[in-house]
Amino acid sequence: MSVDADLTRPADADAPVATGEAGERLLALWEIASVTLSFLAAAWVAAPFAEDNSKLVGAVPVAFALVLMLLSHRARGETARAVGWRADNFGRALLLLALPMLAAAAVVVLVGWTYRSFRVSKLENWQWVLWLFAWGLIQQYALHGFVNRRAQLVWGRGWRSVLAVAAVFALLHLPNPWLTLATFAGGALWAAVYQRAPNIPALAVSHALMSLLLVWALPPWVMKSLRVGFKYFN
Numbered sequence: 001m002s003v004d005a006d007l008t009r010p011a012d013a014d015a016p017v018a019t020g021e022a023g024e025r026l027l028a029l030w031e032i033a034s035v036t037l038s039f040l041a042a043a044w045v046a047a048p049f050a051e052d053n054s055k056l057v058g059a060v061p062v063a064f065a066l067v068l069m070l071l072s073h074r075a076r077g078e079t080a081r082a083v084g085w086r087a088d089n090f091g092r093a094l095l096l097l098a099l100p101m102l103a104a105a106a107v108v109v110l111v112g113w114t115y116r117s118f119r120v121s122k123l124e125n126w127q128w129v130l131w132l133f134a135w136g137l138i139q140q141y142a143l144h145g146f147v148n149r150r151a152q153l154v155w156g157r158g159w160r161s162v163l164a165v166a167a168v169f170a171l172l173h174l175p176n177p178w179l180t181l182a183t184f185a186g187g188a189l190w191a192a193v194y195q196r197a198p199n200i201p202a203l204a205v206s207h208a209l210m211s212l213l214l215v216w217a218l219p220p221w222v223m224k225s226l227r228v229g230f231k232y233f234n
Contacts, residue, residue, distance in 0.1 A: 043229025112217030
């Protein structure tokens, strides 16, 4: 069975489907745009003020996006389980992620070995490591528990909605060129896996592990400490 054919099969009874109604698709597009713009505002507009005043300033657009998503879930009758906050398919999601992650890890390690750029200083900061997982959890929830589900309402399950989700994720990591490419590839993988086994914690684990690997193995000039938006230029 082809990948596209497999992706068009319902992952479970809670999976969204394309309605074919113009109004519903327009509403879903508006929801995707609103959340995306909120995260872009946090990276590009709020970041300069957060540097000079308080980090809480940068959290305002993110909080706005989270409130919007929660209200949308409630309006649509989406349960936490449907969104991906569940444990029953955690192992299946990790199995689907395992081989692509191993392949990507091999490439990253090879690059690190070539440039002799392995370093552990950043990984020794346990607070940063915990924050990386927590931030990954928020990103995966927003990207898949919300954007992916809304993209499926517009384009259905399969490669079109997968690429749309990947494009949104890459957009949020501009202007960091290598990180933008990496997040497009990662976003496509996570989107495809989510459509087959919707599990936010599993995606967050994958996100955190791959981020740690990038920071550990790649030269600083490649990822610039995973900086995006306004902070990329600091």
